[in-house]
Amino acid sequence: MPESRGAIFVAVLIAALVALAIVFPQFGQQDGPIVTEIPRTGTVTTSFSDIQKNDIRNTVREYLLENPTVIVEALEALQARQQQTEQQQSRGALSAHSDRLLNSRQDPSIGNPNASVTVVEFFDYQCPYCKRMAEDLVKLTEEDPDLRIVFKEFPVFGTESTLAARAALAAAKQGKYAEFHVAIMGFRGAPSETAIFRLADQLGLNEERLRKDMQSEEIEAMIQANYQLAQQIGVRGTPAFIIGDELIPGALSPQAMRDLIARKREES
Numbered sequence: 001m002p003e004s005r006g007a008i009f010v011a012v013l014i015a016a017l018v019a020l021a022i023v024f025p026q027f028g029q030q031d032g033p034i035v036t037e038i039p040r041t042g043t044v045t046t047s048f049s050d051i052q053k054n055d056i057r058n059t060v061r062e063y064l065l066e067n068p069t070v071i072v073e074a075l076e077a078l079q080a081r082q083q084q085t086e087q088q089q090s091r092g093a094l095s096a097h098s099d100r101l102l103n104s105r106q107d108p109s110i111g112n113p114n115a116s117v118t119v120v121e122f123f124d125y126q127c128p129y130c131k132r133m134a135e136d137l138v139k140l141t142e143e144d145p146d147l148r149i150v151f152k153e154f155p156v157f158g159t160e161s162t163l164a165a166r167a168a169l170a171a172a173k174q175g176k177y178a179e180f181h182v183a184i185m186g187f188r189g190a191p192s193e194t195a196i197f198r199l200a201d202q203l204g205l206n207e208e209r210l211r212k213d214m215q216s217e218e219i220e221a222m223i224q225a226n227y228q229l230a231q232q233i234g235v236r237g238t239p240a241f242i243i244g245d246e247l248i249p250g251a252l253s254p255q256a257m258r259d260l261i262a263r264k265r266e267e268s
Contacts (some may be wrong), residue, residue, distance in 0.1 A: 022120055032226050091245045093233045100229055106222055108151045108177040111141035112156035115148035117261050121241040122230055124189055125164040126157040127238040134185035138255045152226045160190040167196045170213035176203050
């Protein structure tokens, strides 16, 4: 029997045995008929003797011992189907929320506002992988005049992350988001309040206005909206990138990001 057909055989057989064990807990423990009522069609009686049960067990056992790779193949096929289903669901969610991802006037962004490709990043200022990619993303917009990056503040690492996100969005109101963003990403350790306001002073920000804006309902609403959007499209961690109809979790090398951008540009 070919391995692909064998995988299906084993998967179906195991599923049948598991189903019997669930529906009939006594299966394998007692001899005699198993009776089930089938609506509108009467009564179906199925009998398994002890010998038949042992034959089934031995058949499955012998086949798996002779073809152990079939189990791996069956699991890989199941995983592939699950991934395909998740990707389809993700594309549907991204399409449904594309306007909020790409066209929110409140979201800070860098690069060409009219670019053919937009990268949306969900990130946290204490995420080590986000930190590694921060300068690379800025460089990508500098080398690619047809690229735009939208930043979605997504503080998930605690109080300091939320404080930094509020400060960055407040800095945007003074036209200093990009500088502030890269500088906070360069912090070692948690971005404390003292460090944040020292940085604000170095960048020439008005501290009084910054403090006031950080506590505004508008900035709180922006962060909450990002939490909600992340949940709706399936963002589970940082960094997470949305490019076209794809959600890419985790960090990417600069070249991997370039290749992905080029592919999306060709597709559009």
